[in-house]
Amino acid sequence: MLPTTAGLDDERAERTVPPPAVEEHPLPRLAGTPLPGRLAAEAPGWTREVDVVVVGSGVAGLTAALECRERMGPDSLVMVVTKDVVAAGSTRWAQGGIASVQAEGDTVAEHVTDTLVAGAGLCEPAAVEVLVSEGPAEVATLVERGTQFDLDASGQLALTREGGHHRNRIAHAGGDATGAEIERALVASVRTDPGIEIVEQALVLDLLPGRTEDGAPAVAGITLHVLGEGTRQGVGAVRARAVVLATGGIGQIYAVTTNPPVSTGDGVAAALRAGARLRDVEFIQFHPTVLFLGTGARGQLPLVSEAVRGEGGLLVNSAGERFMVGQHELAELAPRDVVAKAIMKEMAREGTDHVYVDGRMLGEETWRVRFPTILHSCRVAGIDPVTDLIPVAPAAHYFCGGVETDLDGATNLPGLYACGEVASSGVHGANRLASNSLLEGLVFAVRIAEALARDLPPLREPLEDAREAWLLDPAVVPALQRTMSRDCGGLRNATGLERAAGGLDRLGGRRTTEAGLAAWEATNLFCVAAAVLSSARQREESRGAHWRDDFGERRESWQRHLVVQADGDQLVHRLTPVGTETAAETAAEESAR
Ligand code: SIN
Numbered sequence: 245m246l247p248t249t250a251g252l253d254d255e256r257a258e259r260t261v262p263p264p265a266v267e268e269h270p271l272p273r274l275a276g277t278p279l280p281g282r283l284a285a286e287a288p289g290w291t292r293e294v295d296v297v298v299v300g301s302g303v304a305g306l307t308a309a310l311e312c313r314e315r316m317g318p319d320s321l322v323m324v325v326t327k328d329v330v331a332a333g334s335t336r337w338a339q340g341g342i343a344s345v346q347a348e349g350d351t352v353a354e355h356v357t358d359t360l361v362a363g364a365g366l367c368e369p370a371a372v373e374v375l376v377s378e379g380p381a382e383v384a385t386l387v388e389r390g391t392q393f394d395l396d397a398s399g400q401l402a403l404t405r406e407g408g409h410h411r412n413r414i415a416h417a418g419g420d421a422t423g424a425e426i427e428r429a430l431v432a433s434v435r436t437d438p439g440i441e442i443v444e445q446a447l448v449l450d451l452l453p454g455r456t457e458d459g460a461p462a463v464a465g466i467t468l469h470v471l472g473e474g475t476r477q478g479v480g481a482v483r484a485r486a487v488v489l490a491t492g493g494i495g496q497i498y499a500v501t502t503n504p505p506v507s508t509g510d511g512v513a514a515a516l517r518a519g520a521r522l523r524d525v526e527f528i529q530f531h532p533t534v535l536f537l538g539t540g541a542r543g544q545l546p547l548v549s550e551a552v553r554g555e556g557g558l559l560v561n562s563a564g565e566r567f568m569v570g571q572h573e574l575a576e577l578a579p580r581d582v583v584a585k586a587i588m589k590e591m592a593r594e595g596t597d598h599v600y601v602d603g604r605m606l607g608e609e610t611w612r613v614r615f616p617t618i619l620h621s622c623r624v625a626g627i628d629p630v631t632d633l634i635p636v637a638p639a640a641h642y643f644c645g646g647v648e649t650d651l652d653g654a655t656n657l658p659g660l661y662a663c664g665e666v667a668s669s670g671v672h673g674a675n676r677l678a679s680n681s682l683l684e685g686l687v688f689a690v691r692i693a694e695a696l697a698r699d700l701p702p703l704r705e706p707l708e709d710a711r712e713a714w715l716l717d718p719a720v721v722p723a724l725q726r727t728m729s730r731d732c733g734g735l736r737n738a739t740g741l742e743r744a745a746g747g748l749d750r751l752g753g754r755r756t757t758e759a760g761l762a763a764w765e766a767t768n769l770f771c772v773a774a775a776v777l778s779s780a781r782q783r784e785e786s787r788g789a790h791w792r793d794d795f796g797e798r799r800e801s802w803q804r805h806l807v808v809q810a811d812g813d814q815l816v817h818r819l820t821p822v823g824t825e826t827a828a829e830t831a832a833e834e835s836a837r
Contacts, residue, residue, distance in 0.1 A: 268807075271817040274778050276745070277752040278813035279771050281711025282450045282517055285759050288467055288481040293703065294321040294441070296696060297466055297484040299448045299511055301326035302335035303423070304664025304685030305490030306430035307382075310389070311693030312488075313439050316700070323441045323482060324434065325468055327491075327506050330442055331427050334492045334503055334665065335682070338423025339549040339617060340406050341416035342386075342686075343679040344379040347403050350411045352377050359680060362408040362579040363673020364788035365803050366524060368823045371670030374651055375680065375687050382686040383415060390429035393417045405554040406678035407532075408579035412554075414679045419614045420549050426682065445471040447764055448491070448510055451518040452481060453711075454704035456658050461519055463487050463659035464704040469764070485701045488692055489515060489647060489662040490685070494528075495544075496765075497773045498640035498733065499725040502531055502547045508765040509772035511666040515647045516771055517711070521656045522808045523668040523820075524645030525772075526779035527789045529676055530734040531641035532583040533559075535634065536598035537625055542725075546621035548601050548636050550678050553577055555614060557603040560633065561590050567599075581675040581789050584638045588734055591637070600633035638734050642681060644672040644789055645779075648807065653692035659701050663688040670823070674788025712813065716770045717754040718762035724751055724773055732777050737794040741781045748774055775808050775815060782806060782817050 296312045298305045301324055309322045316322075324330070345355050355376040360367050383401075387393065393415045394402040403412040417425035434440050447469050454464030465483040470476045491511025495503025516522055533548040553559070553576045561567050567590050572578035578586075587599050603611070608630045611619045615629075622629045646668040653661040653669070663669070664685035671684050727747040731740035752770060756763050783806055785799040786792050804819040 267821050269819040271782055271819065273814070273816060274745070274781055276778055276815055277749040277774055279774060279810060279815070280517065280714045280767060281813065282709060282713045283764050283767055284713040284715045284757075285449050285467065285469065285764070286479050288479050290476065290480040291483065292323070292480065293483045294323045295484065295700065296320070296486045296488060297323045297325060297482045298488045298490055299325050299466065300333060300490035300492055300664070300666070301330045301442070302333040302490060302492055302664060302685065303426055303430065303682050304689045305488070306434050307686050307689035308488045308490060308663060308692055309440050310430070310433055310437065311690050312696060313437055315693045315697035318439065320439060321441070322439060323443060323484075325443045325446045325448060325466070325482070327445070327447050327510065329444050330434070331431050332504065332506055334423075334507060335685070336424045336427045337502065337504060337547070338682055339420040339547055340551045340679050341404065341414040341422040342383060342426070342682040343409065343413050343677070344383045344415065344683060345376065345413060346380060346383070346401050346415065347412055350413055354411060355413060358409050359671065359677045360673070362675050362677035364581070364675050364798070365673065366788065366805060366822055367673035368670025370823055371651060374691070375671045375684055378687045378690070379683045382683070382690060386426060386429065386686065389433045391417060391426050394419065404551050405577060406550040407553070407577050407583060408574070408677045409577070414551065414554070416551065418616070420551060420617045423682065443470060443476060447761060448514055449479070449764060450514050450709075451487060451660065452483065452706040453518065453709055454659060454706055461657060462704055463518060463657050464706040469761070471761075481706070483703060483706065485659065485703050486696050487660050488653070489660070489666050490664045490689070491666045493643045493665045494772045494776075495640045497725065497728050497769050497776065499542050499722075499729040500534070500545055501543070501640040502534055502545060503640070504544055508768050510765070510768045511662070512646060512775070513768035513771040515655070515660065515662070516775060516810050518660070519657060519810060520660060521648040522646065522775055523648040523805050524674070525643070525776050525808060526783050526806065527644035527674045528640055528776065529580060529642040529644055529789045530584045530638040532580060532587050532638050533601055533636040534639035534641070535621060535625060536637045539597055545639055546618070548618055548634055549615070550577075550580070552601055552603050552606075552615060552618065555610065556605060557601050559583070559587070560600050560602050562594055562596055562599070579675060580678060581791075584734060585791055587638055598635040598637040601636050602633050603629045604631060604633075640733070642676055644674065644676050649688070651691065652695035653688045654695065659704060661692045663692055674790060715756050715759060715763040716752065716767040717756040718766040720751040720754050721766050721769060724748070724769060728773050728777070732780050734791060736780055736790070736792045741777065744777055745781065748777060778815050779806050779808050779817065
């Protein structure tokens with residue numbers, strides 16, 4: 245029996261949105277590099293009106309579009325705007341799978357605990373509860389929409405484990421091609437819905453400023469640039485009652501990442517410029533096992549999924565010795581931050597730039613059936629995992645923070661919603677639990693659609709946009725990426741962070757008047773890097789994916805979210821409380837660490 249969606253709507257309706265955090269502490273301002281108020285671009289040459297514009301076409305964006313249409317009725321108009329072709333985002337690169345409570349004996353409470361433990365004290369418990377309890381039914385909806393997960397001999401979902409999970413609860417497809425299969429099914433569903441208009445090769449530039457009836461800042465739509473021919477060519481404006489950001493990650497602020505080239509943080513940057521609150525953006529998860537292709541390798545590198553370790557693969561150093569044993573009760577399957585740090589320490593101890601995954605014991609058949617994508621990437625690089633050790637090193641993988649949202653995906657700006665990697669819904673805390681990300685994209689996309697079906701904002705009149713506009717010279721991007729990798733990467737300290745701040749300051753002075761994709765992306769990378777770097781400078785502790793060797797311990801006084809927001813051309817930071825954890829959760833977390 246595959247999972248079903250029966251009873252989900254009733255359960256969900258009973259949950260309420262918790263009151264917003266009120267107790268906020270401003271932090272001293274850091275002298276920072278000025279940021280643009282908006283991207284310089286020609287005035288919109290065309291305008292379109294829709295009910296909902298979804299920016300991004302991964303699991304979160306496509307689910308949001310489909311669910312809005314289902315819940316808002318047959319006359320609703322939804323537009324999906326995507327920078328490349330519709331299937332080009334991060335979702336299709338997801339290997340390991342999608343975590344949810346499916347196995348006999350597994351429970352919501354256990355998945356919640358594993359998520360909270362991985363999140364190192366910064367998860368919002370109410371958001372985690374929503375994610376885990378609503379997740380199984382959303383996996384069932386994916387099956388109904390045509391996703392073909394791998395099944396075991398009895399026709400049940402085949403489930404594996406990844407780091408931080410105490411149970412087998414990761415469903416996968418095509419062996420290690422889970423994201424690609426989910427994306428295939430969702431793209432097919434979206435393409436058959438006449439109420440969803442897909443605009444490809446379209447970069448969102450900025451959010452259109454609007455006002456609520458009470459005069460508060462709000463979002464009235466987007467401006468975008470469409471590469472193409474016909475009526476939608478060039479810069480345009482889409483007025484919408486709701487803008488749903490689902491633009492994915494920001495991995496391209498680093499020199500080496502698992503993220504595709506499109507992951508330039510366009511949604512995060514546009515939200516920041518519009519006045520949205522970003523939360524916990526210093527927590528960039530470095531995936532421990534990314535194929536090491538030499539010190540000169542740059543850009544997107546192939547992942548060696550944690551599922552390889554979930555199936556029995558081991559981590560060894562250059563002497564062939566396991567080094568995770570004794571470091572954590574789960575050894576190679578410890579939460580991702582623990583494994584990444586242990587690898588970095590082992591590399592420093594040995595004076596090497598990589599360690600190895602040993603998957604030789606899995607045998608050729610398992611490699612072929614279970615990990616065809618990784619097998620192919622390794623063989624292309626001249627490594628045969630059936631007979632060879634696989635060289636790996638940590639690389640930037642996942643943005644744990646993002647645009648702050650409530651449990652319905654709403655941001656502080658009326659009319660603006662966010663889901664998936666671009667959002668900080670509160671489920672990941674300081675370190676995401678493996679394979680919770682596709683689940684987050686699904687669950688919170690559905691909740692946005694439900695909220696919009698209940699209470700669709702009015703179409704707002706865009707205001708005149710007086711924000712200062714400029715663009716960064718795209719030639720600075722490699723230097724920006726090197727700076728972030730060297731000084732604001734997996735291991736940080738004040739000296740490096742100050743050096744990086746000086747570096748960004750200098751790069752920020754290199755501007756261009758030539759608008760175009762390269763300059764827009766470069767400026768977005770710059771805005772995002774400034775937010776990440778300044779937040780990393782502020783957080784004086786080590787927690788989850790934020791590791792500082794000058795503040796090596798977790799500090800009680802920093803058990804707070806860090807919010808960053810634009811104030812004019814500068815960034816301001818404030819601390820906000822984390823939802824109250826129960827004593828049981830705190831105890832479970834402490835004993836696991
Ligand atoms: C992996 O397969 O190791 C990555 C999955 C994830 O990022 O959750």
